[in-house]
Amino acid sequence: MLGVYIHIPFCERKCLYCAFSSFVNKKDEGESYLSHLLKEINNFENKNNEEVDSIYIGGGTPSLLELEELDRIFKKLHEKFKISFDCEISIECNPNSLTKEKLLGYKSLGINRLSIGVQSLNDEDLKFIARLHNRAMAIDAVKKAKECGFENINCDLLIGLKNANTEDFLNQLKTLLDLGVTHISAYMLQVEDGTPLQNLVKQNADLLPSDDECVEIYKKATKYLQKYGINKYEISNFALKGYECKHNLKYWSGENYIGFGLSAHSYIDGIRFANSNNFKDYYAQKLALKEKLTTKQLIEEHIMLGLRCCLGVDLDYLKSLNYNLEKNENLIYFLEKNIIYRENNRIFLNQDYYGINNYVIIKLMP
Secondary structure, X not given: OEEEEEEEOEOOOOOOOOXXXXXXXXXXXXXXXXXXXXXXXXXXXXXXXXXEEEEXXXXXXHHHOOHHHHHXXXXXXXXXXXXXXXXXXXEEEOHHHOOXXXXXXXXXXXXXXXXXXXXXOOHHHHHHOOOOOOHHHHHHHHHHHHHOOOOEEEEXXXXXXXXXXXXXXXXXXXXXXXXXXXXXXXXXXXXXXXXXXHHHHHHOOOOOOOHHHHHHHHHHHHHHXXXXXXXXXXXXXXXXXXXXXXXXXXXXXXXXXXXXXXXXXXXXOOEXXXXXXXXXXXXXXXXXXXXXXXXXHHHHHHHHXXXXXOOOEXXXXXXXXXXXXXXXXXXXXXXXXXXXXXXXXXXXXXXXXXXXXXXXXXXXXX
C-alpha cells in the first residue's frame, strides 16, 4: 500500500520557532502553486500500481486552502490513484482557520482525520511563539470538530516553551482528553538555525527551560497519558488503541510513500528523493535529492526508526542485509539491563529509556 503526502507551504504568519518550508504569500503564489502541484500529481508514474491507504495534507497551514482548492486536489488524486475504501485521510489545521463550514466540507471530501496545531493551551506561551490563536480558540476548534462528526483527532503540543512546568502541561493534556481527543503529538521544542527563536535564545540563555526539565515533563506526560489508555507508539506520538497515525507509521516502517509539493520527500523501493524547497526550482521540476539507499543506510535507518517506535527492530531483516545484531556486545548488555527487551525475532526499546534512545541506537549500529 502506498502513502501520499501533499505539502501546502502557506501560512498566515511564521511562528517564532519554525524552520519548515512555509511562506506568507498565498495570495500572490497560491494559484500558480496549485496548478504545478496538480501537474506533478498527474505526471507521477505509479509503476507498482499500488493502492493508496493513507493521504496526509501537511504544511504550512493546509486549512488556509479554500474548499474548492482542496476539491481540485482530491479530484486529481482520485483520477490518478486507486484509493482504498478505508483510506486514512488527514489534514493539518490551525485553530484560527478552522470553521464549521470547512469541517463539514472536509467531511464531504472524505477527510477523516484532523491534526490540530494547538501547540499550547497557555495564552502567554501562544503569544510568545507568535501563534494566531488563543486557548479558547483551540478548545473551540476541537469542540467544532467533534460536533461535525470527527472522531480521529490529533492535537500537537510543544514541550519546552517559556512557561513550561509539569503541572501546567498535565492540565493541558487533561483538557484535551476531556474534549475527546484520541491522539497527542508531544514534541520537544527545538531551537532551529536561522529562526527568530534562536536569536532570542542567543540574547538570553535562560529564556527556555533546561533539557532536564523538559525530559521530566515528558516522562510525567507519558505516564499520565498511559493512565487514560493513550499509549506511546513513537517517541513523540501517543494514541488511543486503533487511532495510531497510519501514514506516519509508513515513514517509520520503510513502506513506500510519495510526496507532492514544495520540499516534499518520497521513498519508493529503496530510492529516496525530495523536491526543491523554493518555488522557482520546484516549478522547473528540479529535485533537491535523489539517492538509492545503500545496505549500510538501510541497516542504520531500520535500527533508528524501529527503536523510536512501537514496530521494533526485525533481527531477521538485518540478517538478510548481512548484519547479525545478536553478536553486538552492546545489545547483550542492553538486554541484561532491560534497556531493550525481545519478543521473538524483534527487539524493542524499554520506554523508560526513551530519553537515551540516541545513545542506544548509536551503540547498536554496525
